[in-house]
Amino acid sequence: MSNTNLKKLAEELGLSISSVSKALRDSYEISAETKKRVLAMAEKMNYQPNPFASSLRRKKSVTIAVVIPEIANNFFALALDGIQMVAQQKGYHLLTYLTHEDYKNEEATIRHLQGGRVDGVLISLCRDTESIHHLVSLHETGIPMVFFDRVPEQMDCPTVTTDDYESGFKATEHLINAGCKKIACLSLSNYLSITHKRMKGYEDALKKHAIKLDPKLVIQCNNDNENNLNLIKNMLSAKKDRPDGIFATVEKLAISTYYVCNDIKLKIPQQIKIISFSNLRTASLLSPSLSTITQPAFEIGKESASLLFRMIEKKTFGNRIDKIVLKSSLIERNSSK
Amino acid sequence: MSNTNLKKLAEELGLSISSVSKALRDSYEISAETKKRVLAMAEKMNYQPNPFASSLRRKKSVTIAVVIPEIANNFFALALDGIQMVAQQKGYHLLTYLTHEDYKNEEATIRHLQGGRVDGVLISLCRDTESIHHLVSLHETGIPMVFFDRVPEQMDCPTVTTDDYESGFKATEHLINAGCKKIACLSLSNYLSITHKRMKGYEDALKKHAIKLDPKLVIQCNNDNENNLNLIKNMLSAKKDRPDGIFATVEKLAISTYYVCNDIKLKIPQQIKIISFSNLRTASLLSPSLSTITQPAFEIGKESASLLFRMIEKKTFGNRIDKIVLKSSLIERNSSK
DNA sequence: ATTGGCTACGAAAAGGTTTTCGTAGAATAA
DNA sequence: TTATTCTACGAAAACCTTTTCGTAGCCAAT
Secondary structure, three states: OOOOOHHHHHHHHOOOHHHHHHHHOOOOOOOHHHHHHHHHHHHHOOOOOOHHHHHHHHOOOOEEEEEEOOOOOHHHHHHHHHHHHHHHHOOOEEEEEEOOOOHHHHHHHHHHHOOOOOOEEEEOOOOOOOOOHHHHHHHHOOOOEEEEOOOOOOOOOOEEEEOHHHHHHHHHHHHHHOOOOOEEEEEOOOOOHHHHHHHHHHHHHHHHOOOOOOHHHEEEOOOOHHHHHHHHHHHHHOOOOOOOEEEEOOHHHHHHHHHHHHHHOOOOOOOOEEEEEOOOOOHHHEOOOOEEEEOOHHHHHHHHHHHHHHHHHOOOOOOOOOEEEEOOEEEOOHHHO | OOOOOHHHHHHHHOOOHHHHHHHHOOOOOOOHHHHHHHHHHHHHOOOOOOHHHHHHHHOOOOEEEEEEOOOOOHHHHHHHHHHHHHHHHHOOEEEEEEOOOOHHHHHHHHHHHOOOOOOEEEEOOOOOOOOOHHHHHHHHOOOOEEEEOOOOOOOOOOEEEEOHHHHHHHHHHHHHHOOOOOEEEEEOOOOOHHHHHHHHHHHHHHHHOOOOOOHHHEEEOOOOHHHHHHHHHHHHHOOOOOOOEEEEOOHHHHHHHHHHHHHHOOOOOOOOEEEEEOOOOOHHHEOOOOEEEEOOHHHHHHHHHHHHHHHHHOOOOOOOOOEEEEOOEEEOOHHHO
16 A cells, blocks of 8 residues: 555655645745655655545545446447546546436436535436436535536536437438438437427428328337337338338437348338437448438537536636537438438 | 535534444444434435545545546447446446556556555556556555456456457458458557457467468557558558458457448458457448457456455455456358358 | 844644544443 | 443544644845
């Protein structure tokens, strides 16, 4: 154990603990010579400050938390990458929590964070987060919080999102322009505002092109892959009213659709066209290549973290609530040709 | 801020701080009635213990660190998922560090961890980690450490790996059996033991089938995607001595190879067959579907974390050094048909 | 000659929890 | 009755760092 602490350093140097501390923090109260001696000895004895003593005293953990539904997910992996980059640059540590799309986990995690373990929190909600009392409760402690992508609708909190309504609209219109008449929508959640917005875009695009929305074509999926495969398979196996286009609001549902189409020999894009929200790096290598709405996931992470640090660093926290909206891009590929 | 601490609780209850502390920790010294009163008041005042004071006093952070090269990588994302699962189950927090394949970052991170911020460390080395002095230094502090997948060769430390030699051998033999005569090997690092092992398998498979190893077909890639694309393109564009098979030791190099083949109109698998280490969930949906050696990434994470917790919990840390080896599976698909 | 200011440092408190060591009172044993 | 043992709690130290408040000595200004 690296057992050198200020006390031992001070003894070795014939100084007081406080002087050593000040020297190490480069205080003006300490002479240049003494500072040099202290630094040298600290180096020699491999002094590492005790982070807990420091945090206890300064009421600052130099740590932020990120709470996301899952990590084996291209979007969140990229977002975390962006977050980590900013955190590292700021010299902050990053505590990572996964809710696995389970509200209980989210609640427990948020409650834990009330203890003051971190200086700020980045959150993307899980699919079945309906009540937000835990978030409100955390917010009331005064800790800086930023939501990204999956944000709560009813809270007055800074958020970083993408243009979900427009993206949903464009994606649907893109399928309509490609000739689709019956477009299904695959959704992951009833509660999330991103789902609402994406689906509102879907609805409005249908309306604009005078296509009646068929509720049977709006599929509520969940986090159980088997179940989703069955739902999709049932829909695509139907003799009549089989859709000729699919708008998947999340990547994994597009993947599932590909599997189902392979399974039941449905030709993409001849028999059914697909477009999906996705950050898959291999989208263009799929068979057929997948048309995507691609969110700037890395930038979302970067922006969220930057915003959070602005809040952390600003003593007088601004009364203006930041709502940053980035743009996704629609990339046409063969699945919707 | 949740400003209730033991002191305030004690005042409110007319008890001493120590009694409240003991009551909350369910000490035998406190009567059942008093405990009930304390718990009720703690609940009422929304008491959250200060983690830093606790850590400082108990010399225990209830936190582990995981140090990985990158997170936007299917293997590491899955491994982290496994790690997080075990950590959460144990009630531990997870500090995540990304080195971005940069040795300087790895060094700095490891040095930071010497401060005692965590109770244990999980590490997968970055591609250019040659010197291990920083790891030795951390190890000397006595902190439990477990390496996974990318492990150092010269250290006496617990590791969790896969059967890399056998996998490299099988992959190469698979290509040979598919008719390949000139098999290239794409490697990411000169230093990592997993690369050495995978390539030794490659060499031995060639040897077994009396194929001479052509050093020009062993490509050292790096972390620069452009560069890798060029290296691969150059090799595949050659008039003579163009390989008819490719063994990619990491997923991203297989992806790059797919892009190059698309670019220069080289037909997979007719003109060139490919097999790669990969945890891509869409491997079977690629065009053509990609033959893979798939590591049990999630299990690697789970095993590593479990092993680490055994070390953390065992006061008398065992003198036996665990070296866990899991099996990868070779999945034949169309890219090597 | 007094005051004020500066430099360079030290003593001590504060931060919140855990743990060790008491101890007062009651109950039991001798 | 006296000695011993529990029971239930409190005082205080310890964990290590940071920060506030001194202060001794020296120089410059009034």
